Amino acid sequence: xxxxxxxxxxxxxxxxxxxxxxxxxxxxxxxxxxxxxxxxxxxxxxxxxxxxxxxxxxxxxxxxxxxxxxxxxxxxxxxxxxxxxxxxxxxxxxxxxxxxxxxxxxxxxxxxxxxxxxxxxxxxxxxxxxxxxxxxxxxxxxxxxxxxxxxxxxxxxxxxxxxxxxxxxxxxxxxxxxxxxxxxxxxxxxxxxxxxxxxxxxxxxxxxxxxxxxxxxxxxxxxxxxxxxxxxxxxxxxxxxxxxxxxxxxxxxxxxxxxxxxxxxxxxxxxxx
Amino acid sequence: xxxxxxxxxxxxxxxxxxxxxxxxxxxxxxxxxxxxxxxxxxxxxxxxxxxxxxxxxxxxxxxxxxxxxxxxxxxxxxxxxxxxxxxxxxxxxxxxxxxxxxxxxxxxxxxxxxxxxxxxxxxxxxxxxxxxxxxxxxxxxxxxxxxxxxxxxxxxxxxxxxxxxxxxxxxxxxxxxxxxxx
Numbered sequence: 001x002x003x004x005x006x007x008x009x010x011x012x013x014x015x016x017x018x019x020x021x022x023x024x025x026x027x028x029x030x031x032x033x034x035x036x037x038x039x040x041x042x043x044x045x046x047x048x049x050x051x052x053x054x055x056x057x058x059x060x061x062x063x064x065x066x067x068x069x070x071x072x073x074x075x076x077x078x079x080x081x082x083x084x085x086x087x088x089x090x091x092x093x094x095x096x097x098x099x100x101x102x103x104x105x106x107x108x109x110x111x112x113x114x115x116x117x118x119x120x121x122x123x124x125x126x127x128x129x130x131x132x133x134x135x136x137x138x139x140x141x142x143x144x145x146x147x148x149x150x151x152x153x154x155x156x157x158x159x160x161x162x163x164x165x166x167x168x169x170x171x172x173x174x175x176x177x178x179x180x181x182x183x184x185x186x187x188x189x190x191x192x193x194x195x196x197x198x199x200x201x202x203x204x205x206x207x208x209x210x211x212x213x214x215x216x217x218x219x220x221x222x223x224x225x226x227x228x229x230x231x232x233x234x235x236x237x238x239x240x241x242x243x244x245x246x247x248x249x250x251x252x253x254x255x256x257x258x259x260x261x262x263x264x265x266x267x268x269x270x271x272x273x
Numbered sequence: 274x275x276x277x278x279x280x281x282x283x284x285x286x287x288x289x290x291x292x293x294x295x296x297x298x299x300x301x302x303x304x305x306x307x308x309x310x311x312x313x314x315x316x317x318x319x320x321x322x323x324x325x326x327x328x329x330x331x332x333x334x335x336x337x338x339x340x341x342x343x344x345x346x347x348x349x350x351x352x353x354x355x356x357x358x359x360x361x362x363x364x365x366x367x368x369x370x371x372x373x374x375x376x377x378x379x380x381x382x383x384x385x386x387x388x389x390x391x392x393x394x395x396x397x398x399x400x401x402x403x404x405x406x407x408x409x410x411x412x413x414x415x416x417x418x419x420x421x422x423x424x425x426x427x428x429x430x431x432x433x434x435x436x437x438x439x440x441x442x443x444x445x446x447x448x449x450x451x452x453x454x455x
Contacts, residue, residue, distance in 0.1 A: 064451035068428030
């Protein structure tokens with residue numbers, strides 16, 4: 001027997017060697033399979049993610065349409081709502097809507113102003129009723145629960161057909177075509193303006209004031225940063241910063257733009273000599 | 274006696290069983306790997322199709338968002354095509370406001386095109402027709418049916434629905450678009 005082994009030096013594997021080799025082989029196979037498996041899961045998940053993006057876009061379009069029709073009722077209709085698009089039955093949509101406040105033109109600039117300041121001190125400008133913050137979560141089951149979340153600020157882009165301004169006199173009544181406000185020399189009067197559309201007061205509008213000369217003119221003394229309040233003075237300053245007077249009639253005019261429409265309101269002022 | 278004369282000998286039962294186990298293990302791993310490779314190929318194809326569907330629907334969305342008017346479907350109706358009027362996307366704003374024509378009007382009729390989406394020969398096509406009558410056609414994706422619905426009130430909701438046959442299974446893909454004015 002020993003002579004035979006000496007004559008044939010090669011021999012088979014021992015049981016331990018074979019088990020070790022098969023263990024290593026098995027490890028290699030399991031590793032390659034797990035790599036395939038995770039790549040498969042990722043690919044399948046990517047396809048679902050593309051579909052989820054379509055679902056989210058469609059759901060956002062529904063909310064945008066609701067906002068275009070009635071911005072104020074949109075939050076009540078969609079906040080906390082959960083629903084499924086019939087064309088994508090495996091995807092569940094959850095929506096949260098909050099009121100959003102936007103600084104105009106930017107937060108960095110507007111936060112420098114004191115929000116509690118009273119006119120004519122400047123204060124920050126914020127849009128408080130122009131848009132809603134919608135958080136939309138689309139979830140689906142793909143082995144484990146998966147989801148995407150999209151956040152969008154939503155506003156109404158529907159054109160306002162009946163947008164109008166009402167210039168408010170110092171006494172609180174609205175100016176009419178027949179109104180004539182008489183101001184003594186150097187006198188300052190404060191006017192305000194209200195914008196309306198669809199029977200409701202419209203907030204978050206930037207107003208612009210100017211003086212239109214007829215037979216005389218005064219000047220804009222101060223305007224609040226949102227343009228809602230304006231102080232008119234029966235006087236003006238020339239380039240040498242000297243106070244001058246131009247007695248006679250003029251219009252104080254205020255304008256604003258809202259959803260593609262421009263509105264104007266004015267009041268006639270008599271500047272006394 | 275025989276073992277001495279013939280140096281070769283057969284496998285023992287244990288060796289044979291163990292070899293078979295290893296062979297089955299390798300073959301099992303191989304077949305699993307091959308089936309996984311087939312699944313990868315199938316998934317890649319599905320992913321490509323999903324990307325194409327997404328691209329086609331968003332191409333339509335971009336045209337709707339840039340539309341000056343939606344010609345078809347009319348308000349409150351459903352049609353097998355989407356037809357709209359928009360500014361020629363091939364012309365830059367500088368070109369549209371140059372001295373040729375009205376430099377103050379960037380929306381002149383000569384600077385507009387009609388865009389139409391329809392399914393023809395099982396293909397979703399995008400036709401862009403210039404005022405001169407020249408039409409360029411873009412083939413987007415294989416599709417069975419296109420259905421476009423515009424709700425009756427303005428502001429309105431436009432729903433695009435595509436039926437697609439994938440591996441002998443009909444799939445529905447849809448996209449809604451909010452339209453502030455028609």
